Amino acid sequence: MAIEDVRTEPRNPEAAATVISILKQQFGEKLQTGKAFRAQHAHTTTYLPPQLPDAVFFAESVEDVKAVVKVCAQHKVPIVPFGTGSSLEGQINAPEGGISVDLSRMNRVLEVNAEDLDCRVEPGITREELNTYLRDTGLFFPIDPGANASIGGMASTRASGTNAVRYGTMKDVVLAVTAVTADGEEITTAHRARKSSAGYDLTRLFVGAEGTLGIITSVTLKLSGIPEKIAGGVSSFKTLEEACNAVIMTVQMGIPVARIELLDALQVKACNAYSNLDFPEAPLLLLEFHGSEEAVALQSGQFAEIAAECGGSEFVWTANTEERNRLWKARHNAYWASRALEPELEGLSTDVCVPISRLADCVSETQKDIAAEGILAPVVGHAGDGNFHLLVLFDKDKPGEIERIEAFTTRLAERAIAMGGTSTGEHGVGQGKKRVVAGELGGALLLMRAIKQALDPDNIFNPGKIF
């Protein structure tokens, strides 16, 4: 998509110019105003048009963050926090211009407390960098949203991913954050204790706030022990219902699967072609088990029985690392496999989440809608959580196509909400889901607005997102 300088409501350009001049003088090269920098910091991974900031500020310390917030607050100029730019709903777009605060240079590990299974990191470190750093400690950071996102960004969108069914989402693994708030000062939401009842849960208020309440400057994370053994396997099912029944039984029996992913027939077809696999073109479950040798054998055996009972193909599991990696690489490449179905089309990635008892219904009804619309949209899901994704392929140049796809994704969100679910399990609201959250949240949205207004009265932090 061409980089355009689209803004919905540009804010006071004089104020932005003043802030840029102050920051330039104080910070020199840390502030960049060139089009290439600004374009890099507007959104490029969604169907939404990029909306460029007026400048990009590369923060290197908490003091830098405080300084930029103080200047922007004084002049009421927007601040858009930026990690790696992998968010999917326009979270890093700058619809009112302002300063993109790039945190990628704040990527240090501040402390690792191996005995307590926790660490504290700067927000710009990516999950892969963190896991590389941790390699020799016997510990790992389990949340895996696919992209090599920054920890600050993952906290801000309440990210999760393939192994949330076992290890939880960012809300479960973030013990505390520090953040610079609208007055330019840093607060600490909590300390390292595993639990606390000391006042409002500000930690989880910042987790998922999408940068609208402040800039996260460090994140204290729970870590997990690297499992002694990892085993994985697949089972193919004739119908979505059968596959979903196997998921429900697995969860109900309390088998602690680390991953249980659902691919629909079209997604399997795409992955077969892209990753040179030969699974039957039918609903497929991919599983992974973590634990001691005995534990993974036990769990795999229990799942094999469930798969057989639900009509699945024989569940063959392996602890062989190479085979397992090949399988999960194919899963991680599902996005590119889907794009490769029609390389000239654009892809819109969307997600919803429903109670698992409604997963088969929600996917089936969505597939009917896909067929009726005549669009290509493979389904891949974190089935253990009832969370699934569509990659909707579309021709952005076809008149009315974006509107048609938006109407389709609105129906998807409304379908999920009607089933007791949510319009987004892990991508966040950003700009893309604003049109559906009002229906989902009702009066709760008024409370959120009141909180936003109380903590950021001039709306400097990531304006135009969530609300």
Add this chain to the structure above:
Amino acid sequence: MAIEDVRTEPRNPEAAATVISILKQQFGEKLQTGKAFRAQHAHTTTYLPPQLPDAVFFAESVEDVKAVVKVCAQHKVPIVPFGTGSSLEGQINAPEGGISVDLSRMNRVLEVNAEDLDCRVEPGITREELNTYLRDTGLFFPIDPGANASIGGMASTRASGTNAVRYGTMKDVVLAVTAVTADGEEITTAHRARKSSAGYDLTRLFVGAEGTLGIITSVTLKLSGIPEKIAGGVSSFKTLEEACNAVIMTVQMGIPVARIELLDALQVKACNAYSNLDFPEAPLLLLEFHGSEEAVALQSGQFAEIAAECGGSEFVWTANTEERNRLWKARHNAYWASRALEPELEGLSTDVCVPISRLADCVSETQKDIAAEGILAPVVGHAGDGNFHLLVLFDKDKPGEIERIEAFTTRLAERAIAMGGTSTGEHGVGQGKKRVVAGELGGALLLMRAIKQALDPDNIFNPGKIF
């Protein structure tokens, strides 16, 4: 303790009288103003003086709650939500008078979704009532703070208890709440999906808000499958360090213990005497394992090795229900056992939580302080979380004694905070911990105040708590 009508800042008595007259006319017997009712709804389980409300309103429906909130909001009269009255830090006291809203008649199970392992309940149901209701479903609600607290109250104090190490705290098991807010309308914080990224996490804002932001009118809870097998056992250690090392190794190895409780020598002595047991008067770990027959055998065996390595006595485990119940009954009676050490003294229950690597240090230093002060205060802790309790026995009639005990508990809180912990792991702030949270929370307290001010500008909900 004698029931007195102590108030710190009585609010407008004319307004309270007006509200009482309106509610009496509209609701008749649901409103009670007799001293006995009011005294029952002021605090009786702490060392804090009871502060009586002006009246007690027995809500029977969401409509009742909305009506009482609307009337109180109009006249700016305080509302103190009441479940069972088992909170420990003065959460149900009425320092400014007003209406105690008793929710115990709102105790229905609204829905159980067995396939999704969730249910929705009214706030007044107690955890034991809920588990009795669920008995035939194969599911249970795992959070066990000891007292038979109401679910609404447990949510409001972010309660946890003995098996939080396995099943989490209320923040982990509450999927959503509905609450009546200051405008007298009901909001829904989220739906039944296991995860969501749709806006601010209002669910976890209400969990732990101690009734200061609204009245919770229903709670959607995650449930767990009743384990196929439960096994338990004990191991005695020569020192606290050895016992804590065994806990750390257990957590680090990822053994999914359901409970791992630490009793210090004095607590063991008290339990021996009260429950007719004969454990050595030395630090003791009590454990419980949940899972399949193979899983509990595996876990128990793994822990036995750890205990041996750390210098503990032989770990003898049993799946015999009677023996197990006897053991855990003794644990649950720890409070009464401690009180029985000196029956004429009062008991102050307090809790702190530290990273587990600091648990031995924190308990040891606290024991030194106890010895230096010459007080009786047995220690019992949810060691897997680094959370421990003291029951401080004291003579309320001795001049200066309450001040001395408060100074002691302040030092305890400050010690925990200095070790990266919190002044309260599960009891909440209420009135009792207000003097220490400012030091713990710093600037975060200002954000909490701003949120309180935004959502409850007239400070009608549980004034005088947390802040």
